[in-house]
Each structure stands twice: as C-alpha cells, then as structure tokens.
Amino acid sequence: MKYSGQIRTLVAVDCIILGFDGEEYKLLLIQRGFAPEKKKWSLMGGFIQPTETLEEAAIRILKQLTGLENVYMEQLHTFSDPNRDPVERTIAVAYFALVDIQKYEKQISKEFHAEWFSLKDTPELIFDHNQMIEMAKNRLRYKAAFHPILFELLPDKFTLPQLQALYEGLYDTLFDRRNFSRKLLSTGLFIKQKEKEKETSKKGAFYYKLDQDRYLSDFQAFLKFIPNPDKLMYQEA
Amino acid sequence: MKYSGQIRTLVAVDCIILGFDGEEYKLLLIQRGFAPEKKKWSLMGGFIQPTETLEEAAIRILKQLTGLENVYMEQLHTFSDPNRDPVERTIAVAYFALVDIQKYEKQISKEFHAEWFSLKDTPELIFDHNQMIEMAKNRLRYKAAFHPILFELLPDKFTLPQLQALYEGLYDTLFDRRNFSRKLLSTGLFIKQKEKEKETSKKGAFYYKLDQDRYLSDFQAFLKFIPNPDKLMYQEA
DNA sequence: ACAAAAGTGTTACACGTACACCCATGG
C-alpha cells in the first residue's frame, strides 16, 4: 500500500564541516565531480538511501568523503526551494560538523579533491550552499554562547591562549585574558596538565584537557533567565 | 535531465500548534481522516506540493485545517526514521507555531475535528508525533529564555499577571512578582494602557501592549556571554 | 472592615568588568 496522488522527491544531505587551525575558522569543501556545476566548489553531500536515517546518511557521507568519524554533528535546517537544484527538485537537509582539523588534515586533502577554505573568504558555491554556511555560522555563534561546544574543534590537549583565540575568532572580538581564563576555568570543565606547550611562546602555556564526564553532564548548564536552573532539565533534542 | 539511480521519497510537513489559555499550555490536534491510524489523534500534517517550499506548505496546511494565518512559525527538525510511517517511507519536517488561542478558539473546533489538548496530558499520537512535541517543548523553553517570543501566545492586550502565568507555566516554576515585572518592563518592550482588566481580581490589573517596533528590532538582544553584544549581529535564520 | 490580588521600594550579594602586577624563559 502506498499514499496515492502525492509526489516523491529526492532528499539530499549536505555537511558543513568546520575546523579551526589556531588562527581562523576553516571550512572543508570539495570539487563537485558530476554535472551540473561540475568542478565548482560544494559542500560534502549525497542522497539519502532507502534504509538509513538522515543522521546515518550524514555520517556515511562524511566518512566516505573525508575518512572522518565520531565527530560532533547536528542537524541544522532543511532547505526546500523548488528551484534550488536546477536538475530536479531536491530537498536538502543540512548538517554541521565540528572537527579537530589537525587530526585529519593530511588524509583528507588528497583523495577527494577536498580543501580547507577560510570561513571568512568562502568561494562561491553551488546552489544554496552559501546560504547554508551563513546559517551554520549563526547557529554556531548562538550555541557556543551557552554551551561548551567549541572544544570539539581543538585537539585533546590545548592551552588557554588557544582556547581564547577560538572564541575570539568566532565572535570577531577581543577578550580580556584574565577574565576569560577565570570564567572558563570556573566551569570546572578543564583539567590542568603538567606539560606546557612551548612552541609559540618563551614561557610556555600549560595544556588542559576536557573533563569528559563533566563535559557530558554539564552540557546543558546555561540558563540565566530562570532563577533556579538547577532544578530544571533542558535539552534541545 | 534527472539524477539517476536515486530513490525519491514522500516529504510531509507536520505542524505543532501551541496555545495558552491563561492557565496552561495547549496543543491543537486533529483526528486523522485517512488510513492508517484513522481516527487516532495526530498533528496537523500534509504532503509538500511540487511548487511550494516547506514553509509555504506549513502555512498552507495550517490555513486549510484551522483557518489560522499570520502566526509565528519556525522550522523545528526533520524526522527520517525509515519506518516512521508504516505505509511508505516519508520524511517529515516539523514546524511549530505559536497562536493566540482566544482569537481562533471557536472557528477551529467544528470544521476539522480539531481539539485543544493540555500539553501536559497529551494523548498517544500516530507515528513519531509525540517525539516531535517533546522536541517542540524543549525548543520553546530554550528560545523563550532568551527571546521575547511568548507574546505570540497572548492577545494584543495582556496584563502582567497573565504574562507571569505564561512564563511560570512554561518552566513549571514560580517567579517573584516584583522581580518579574521589573525585569520584563525594563526591556522597554511594553506600552502601558489606561484600561484595566477587572475580571480576575478586585483591584484590576493594567493592560499592556507590545511595542511592535521594538519587538522586531530587539528580538535578538540576549547574549550575556559576549562582553559587548551591541556590536554584534545574531540571527538564527 | 476585610480579604485578595496588584503595584512599588530597598537592601545584600554575586557576577562581570576593568585594570596592574608578577613570573618564566629564550635570545
């Protein structure tokens, strides 16, 4: 039995993959290998398969095209302009992913004509992909303001200066060193390491690691609006 | 020209319509008129048509089934479990809408077997609709904590006690009257009216109206996390 | 006159912000 009198459409998944190289935000793009718009830069994308969910499709596509696995990913928005794809009507569900750029930088570039671009200087992309990226940027800014999410972009060990550069880059602002470190450390999410990073400065900066347990349990901690937020539970999904 | 070798699927739109009757949050449901699950309660839904966007489909469906127009609506999430609809694979894009329950209460109920249910006591719905509602609840709580959005649920004129009940209902908490009114009035979003509402109390409570201009321009004002948020622009879409 | 709900004022505390100094190290 089927529903009658209704149209069926293609459903695509597009992944916005963001990284941070220590100085600025990066976006992973590929050169589209088939028509239309062949050779033009594009988000990683593909069509959903009969037995998988959108999440599974996004994970599959990410792995196929980049080798990346176990990365932070969330559904962003579904795009549906009837003419967004000139070939045939296609609904596109956009996901955005946050990855540790160093961990994967090498293996990616060769195999699939993939390349990291500066997020501030994104080329013109196919279809509505530029719009998707705009939305992803906004979502990330929004979410990072309340949730400890940006650590997904850093290596396991990172320094406070690195962390600060990460936040400063996202909001295009400068933070006071002292206030920044106090605020971040007061969350109790970080474990100070004994080693120092000595590449970038003479004194060296201590490494920190994320306290994974607290990270997972405190992810929701944010609401100033509610008097006693401790008693409430929030989750977006 | 078409993309070859790919499946096409049905795409449905489901609307989660929320209201507030002065005491509690309400949810508008209809009795499904066709198989499967005929007669079971369901969200308002329908299939996307060839030349419309998802947004347009949501607006169309809302109007067809309820007569409602010009209401607050935003895309919530896209659901894609391969077996979520037993008849045939269907991707569902959920939207949630906030409506002034009084404005439309009467005209709805008769025509389409629609009914308001208490949000706290939602019946068992078809497919994954209960899950959609859960997500809508969370999204609303999340968003209302930072954005002046709940006014969409109130009539043009409303009192501070009503407003407080609205917030208390959403977060299932009690607020201090004095602090609450100070905080809300300090936003400058409200215009005090000369008339009072005298039904519910002896003294009567002054009516307020939303300052539409400020409402639209201050909608983004929220971020505590960033030192000088005035200089930044945020928007989710 | 009293009860019930609306409206306003004050104070203490916490948090965010601004700002100055000390520390460690490589050249």
Place this chain on the structure above:
DNA sequence: CCATGGGTGTACGTGTAACACTTTTGT
C-alpha cells in the same frame, strides 16, 4: 638582562534575588 607572552589578584559597578509594605475595590 630584557622583551615577550603567560599567569594571578583586586576594586568597582551593574544587575539579580530576597524580602515587606501600600493600594485598590468587591463583598
């Protein structure tokens, strides 16, 4: 030994939370 960047401490102001009293009016 000095320049550079990392780390810590303190004072001030703003905003939030806790709390008590007055006002209005129907019965």
